[in-house]
Amino acid sequence: MAIIIEDAFPGDILRCAQIACDSEIGRRYGFVQESLAARMQERLIGGDVILVARETEQAAPDIAGFAWIDLKGGFGQSPYLKLIAANPARRSSGVGSRLLAAFEARTHGRGRAWLLLCSDFNTQAIRFYENHGYAVVGALPDFAKDGITEMVLYKLQEH
């Protein structure tokens, strides 16, 4: 599958929100497509970056995944990866890795590290991040929802 990574257009956001809803975190957190999309649109206008992985080989190109970035969301000084998700039909085909690399390339030089949170039950995603050089450095019990601990992951940038 050929994809390009580029900045999202406003018309992409509803599909991105659908992809996020269609995941274990979407189900566990009870994401609602329309309200998530509204929040993403709002933050896009407010300065966040949303990258999409766009399929290029189809007549009606779909979105294979997206990464939502808050440029200073890590304690006001480091890039924070707010949400990343691949279309379930495209998982394990490199889309997430391409998006993670694009997140790092896009934000390199801002702050000293990249930060993200990942729910404790999402063990496959934690492994995915660890495979890309991220380390679990903390845990936030009940941070976003009772009963779910958010693991804090970070990766120091090379200067």
Ligand SMILES: CC(C)(COP(=O)(O)OP(=O)(O)OC[C@H]1O[C@@H](n2cnc3c(N)ncnc32)[C@H](O)[C@@H]1OP(=O)(O)O)[C@@H](O)C(=O)NCCC(=O)NCCS
């Ligand atoms: C985590 C995620 C973005 C990785 O994207 P991807 O395109 O599947 O990742 P890649 O193909 O680049 O790498 C595959 C690796 O990701 C990991 N992985 C994480 N979650 C996975 C899932 N649900 N299905 C398959 N692989 C997954 C595995 O370690 C896998 O390695 P393997 O193929 O050797 O088993 C993607 O699986 C996803 O969208 N998950 C649901 C949303 C989510 O949990 N996001 C993270 C929020 S913190």
